[in-house]
Amino acid sequence: MLSVPHDAIDADAICAELMEGGGAVRITGLFTPDQIAEARRIIMAHSDREGDKVTHFQGAAMEDGRADLQRRVWNLLAKGDVFSDMATHPAIMGILRKWLGSEFIMGSIAANRILPGGPGQEPHIDFPYWDFHLPETHPMGLNASFPLNAQVTIALDPFTEKSGATAYLPGSQKHLRYPTPNDHAQFYDTCARMTGVPGDVVLFFGAAWHCAMPNHADHDRNAVLINYIPKWVKPLEDMPAALPPGFIDNASVDMRQLLGLDYRYPEVLDTADAINAEGIR
Numbered sequence: 001m002l003s004v005p006h007d008a009i010d011a012d013a014i015c016a017e018l019m020e021g022g023g024a025v026r027i028t029g030l031f032t033p034d035q036i037a038e039a040r041r042i043i044m045a046h047s048d049r050e051g052d053k054v055t056h057f058q059g060a061a062m063e064d065g066r067a068d069l070q071r072r073v074w075n076l077l078a079k080g081d082v083f084s085d086m087a088t089h090p091a092i093m094g095i096l097r098k099w100l101g102s103e104f105i106m107g108s109i110a111a112n113r114i115l116p117g118g119p120g121q122e123p124h125i126d127f128p129y130w131d132f133h134l135p136e137t138h139p140m141g142l143n144a145s146f147p148l149n150a151q152v153t154i155a156l157d158p159f160t161e162k163s164g165a166t167a168y169l170p171g172s173q174k175h176l177r178y179p180t181p182n183d184h185a186q187f188y189d190t191c192a193r194m195t196g197v198p199g200d201v202v203l204f205f206g207a208a209w210h211c212a213m214p215n216h217a218d219h220d221r222n223a224v225l226i227n228y229i230p231k232w233v234k235p236l237e238d239m240p241a242a243l244p245p246g247f248i249d250n251a252s253v254d255m256r257q258l259l260g261l262d263y264r265y266p267e268v269l270d271t272a273d274a275i276n277a278e279g280i281r
């Protein structure tokens with residue numbers, strides 16, 4: 001995987017790698033130990049208390065009483081300021097303004113915790129492609145010639161092959177196809193791994209086949225997962241509806257953009273009352 005230090009970012013080279021290369025880029029040392037510790041503390045506390053909130057990509061976690069070994073924490077913006085700082089990091093904003101268009105938004109910000117013994121997920125692609133196993137529900141001819149998604153994975157624990165670092169199939173983003181069970185053997189035989197240390201980030205095109213892998217280590221494997229989308233794609237999480245009072249009033253310019261608050265559509269352009277008052281049907 002192309003690996004770049006956080007202070008030597010070349011957005012054009014990264015976009016080319018996402019589109020025409022392996023589909024994933026590691027940015028090392030983007031977040032400080034204090035930010036990582038704070039994010040991890042909050043995620044562990046929520047997932048200890050609330051348990052499993054996984055809605056998709058559960059792999060074998062539903063079998064053999066292992067449902068609780070993958071835990072999701074949703075709506076992170078409401079759970080700590082550190083997550084706003086992560087989502088709006090200037091390096092991420094700069095790259096994604098090129099990749100997804102200057103007014104891109106955020107589709108979701110959640111955490112995925114794989115506990116020791118957790119079996120990982122099945123290979124998949126991410127929102128808004130995540131139900132592309134039903135291609136007929138998407139526009140005819142949809143392909144990966146332009147991106148509808150960028151995924152950011154922030155490692156909060158050592159991401160090693162043993163601890164279940166995300167697996168992905170380099171180059172698979174170019175073909176935009178949902179991996180079927182028949183593809184799984186090839187996937188597991190030829191996948192690469194998104195390894196890294198806490199504070200590293202992997203930015204990838206979510207059309208690449210990927211999944212969390214089984215955690216055989218003796219420690220939890222926590223990650224913040226951020227989904228970014230073009231301004232006109234409907235987000236996965238309704239974040240504005242779930243934020244605490246005052247959050248939106250105090251939001252930065254970049255956060256307002258990510259929440260889609262500055263994108264005006266859909267908009268009421270005429271009301272039924274106005275039409276009826278004229279007596280026109």
Ligand SMILES: O=C(O)CCC(=O)C(=O)O
Binds near residue numbers: 167
């Ligand atoms: O946690 C991971 O390694 C990957 C998570 C993922 O791909 C997902 O939940 O969509």
